[in-house]
Amino acid sequence: MSTLDDLVTEFARLPGVGRKTAQRLAHxxxxxxxxxxxxxxxALVQVAERVRPCTVCGNLAEADRCPICLxxxxxxxxxxxxxxxxxxxxxxxxGEFRGTYHVLGGRLDPLSGVGPExxxxxxxxxxxxxxxxxxxxxxxxxxxxGEVTATYVQQLLAGQDIRVSRxxxxxxxxxxxxxxxxxTLAHALSxxxxxx
Amino acid sequence: MSTLDDLVTEFARLPGVGRKTAQRLAHxxxxxxxxxxxxxxxALVQVAERVRPCTVCGNLAEADRCPICLxxxxxxxxxxxxxxxxxxxxxxxxGEFRGTYHVLGGRLDPLSGVGPExxxxxxxxxxxxxxxxxxxxxxxxxxxxGEVTATYVQQLLAGQDIRVSRxxxxxxxxxxxxxxxxxTLAHALSxxxxxx
Numbered sequence: 001m002s003t004l005d006d007l008v009t010e011f012a013r014l015p016g017v018g019r020k021t022a023q024r025l026a027h028x029x030x031x032x033x034x035x036x037x038x039x040x041x042x043a044l045v046q047v048a049e050r051v052r053p054c055t056v057c058g059n060l061a062e063a064d065r066c067p068i069c070l071x072x073x074x075x076x077x078x079x080x081x082x083x084x085x086x087x088x089x090x091x092x093x094x095g096e097f098r099g100t101y102h103v104l105g106g107r108l109d110p111l112s113g114v115g116p117e118x119x120x121x122x123x124x125x126x127x128x129x130x131x132x133x134x135x136x137x138x139x140x141x142x143x144x145x146g147e148v149t150a151t152y153v154q155q156l157l158a159g160q161d162i163r164v165s166r167x168x169x170x171x172x173x174x175x176x177x178x179x180x181x182x183x184t185l186a187h188a189l190s191x192x193x194x195x196x
Numbered sequence: 197m198s199t200l201d202d203l204v205t206e207f208a209r210l211p212g213v214g215r216k217t218a219q220r221l222a223h224x225x226x227x228x229x230x231x232x233x234x235x236x237x238x239a240l241v242q243v244a245e246r247v248r249p250c251t252v253c254g255n256l257a258e259a260d261r262c263p264i265c266l267x268x269x270x271x272x273x274x275x276x277x278x279x280x281x282x283x284x285x286x287x288x289x290x291g292e293f294r295g296t297y298h299v300l301g302g303r304l305d306p307l308s309g310v311g312p313e314x315x316x317x318x319x320x321x322x323x324x325x326x327x328x329x330x331x332x333x334x335x336x337x338x339x340x341x342g343e344v345t346a347t348y349v350q351q352l353l354a355g356q357d358i359r360v361s362r363x364x365x366x367x368x369x370x371x372x373x374x375x376x377x378x379x380t381l382a383h384a385l386s387x388x389x390x391x392x
Binding site (some may be wrong): 002003004006007009010011013014015017021023024025026027028029030031037038039040041042043044045046047048049050051060062084085086089102117131 | 198200202206207209210211212221223225227230232234235236238240246281282383
């Protein structure tokens with residue numbers, strides 16, 4: 001049936017969702033009241049319409065600036081550099097960090113053709129040059145590409161009169177920041193090491 | 197951020213999708229082009245609008261009758277009774293069955309308050325009484341409730357001059373028809389046993 005197959009196809013495009021899972025989800029939803037499906041559809045449309053990058057940090061926002069950049073209680077002198085918005089969400093759930101973020105929008109990956117120009121690096125340097133930033137914490141993923149990206153950012157900021165640190169080793173190599181539990185993240189944050 | 201949280205909440209309502217998976221899916225989707233999200237939303241809306249039960253067998257349909265009931269090459273004298281539309285999809289993928297279906301819409305489950313009146317049993321009896329049905333194959337799930345349901349349907353049809361069979365044992369007890377692989381299903385179908 002084409003209508004249901006369309007839904008299965010769309011679900012199967014999601015990361016980690018195979019054909020069987022997509023079928024299970026679609027068959028579940030088709031049995032739900034129409035308003036359940038409408039609500040999910042509406043949530044998707046609103047995400048597409050409303051969510052955009054924060055003009056300051058690149059995090060997900062529903063206005064020019066994200067709630068973290070807008071929050072006067074957050075320490076704008078402390079900037080945590082992450083690859084993706086999902087990492088911001090993880091760190092926020094850990095609840096340890098009171099500074100602000102800078103979302104690069106990816107990681108350096110020369111093999112996939114992702115160079116520095118694809119990341120929000122100029123904006124990071126501009127933020128630091130504008131003054132008020134005391135410390136940049138590198139919180140890229142503990143993967144090969146994440147390490148390369150962290151080293152690149154460190155060199156990029158070498159001339160600036162700020163402290164550059166990175167999350168404590170303790171994150172499992174090969175992992176993804178998005179899936180690390182809050183306790184490990186909180187520990188890695190408080191034991192962060194300065195780079196010299 | 198409430199817009200993204202709404203999407204996470206809707207995803208987390210899906211079967212087998214926990215909060216973390218829901219967050220991962222939402223964060224993936226928010227980074228996709230708007231038309232991707234619109235397409236998924238559209239697929240959901242169309243399922244809600246177009247899909248309804250087949251008036252003959254209770255399977256998912258986009259018209260009064262489902263494609264299987266409408267197909268003149270299918271043997272309407274052979275009726276396979278299943279709990280849910282997902283089981284029809286599984287059996288169709290196995291590709292062994294050339295008859296038609298009857299979807300009960302659930303299983304007897306007295307502990308959860310699901311009695312015979314909640315299932316499409318009257319419609320099944322009416323189909324058999326209308327004539328033309330030679331055999332009813334019971335293909336409820338190989339679970340306790342599925343077995344109870346099969347026995348109930350068998351007794352319900354005891355007075356009729358038809359053959360009643362059930363899928364061969366070989367399905368793993370406690371499993372769900374939706375997840376059984378096609379080879380096992382095809383074997384269970386061809387080796388089905390008549391009930392006396």
